Amino acid sequence: MAKGDDKLFRCLAEFYAADERRQRASDKTFKLGEKPKPDLPRLRKAEAREEKLSAKADRAWYRVWKARATSLKGLTAKANLRRHWNLEDEESEMIIYKSIIADIEAMN
Known part of the structure; x- marks a missing residue:
């Protein structure tokens, strides 16, 4: 890994971690909503958490594209x-x- 790519790879790691958390929250929300009689306060809380984690993943995505790649890797x-x-x-x-x-x- 090129030294100049350190920031990029840190941003990528942050994005993938944030996206994994978002996906788990989405799965939990889906499971709660799928029940015949969902616990509405719990479902609303899960939806709010999913929205918050989705926003974090979105911000991490933008940071990746702002980071400069200095190598082919x-x-x-x-x-x-x-x-x-x-x-x-x-x-x-x-x-x-x-x-x-x-x-x-x-790079040129």
Whole structure:
């Protein structure tokens, strides 16, 4: 790993951890809502936690794309993240492509 990619890989680790927590919260919310007679206060609390964790994962995602990749390994990690967190909105795609283009330009 290139020394310059340290920040990028820290951001990636933070993102993957935040996304895992978000996914577990989402699963818990789904299970609570799936019951025939869900405990509504508990369900609301689980939904609020899921929303909070989703926002944290979203912020971590943006930090990854702001971090500069200084090696091919860093660029590959960003490309893998793009596949992991597949987005369909144009704004997010532009953030991804601008980040990767800026990384390549900075390497030259």
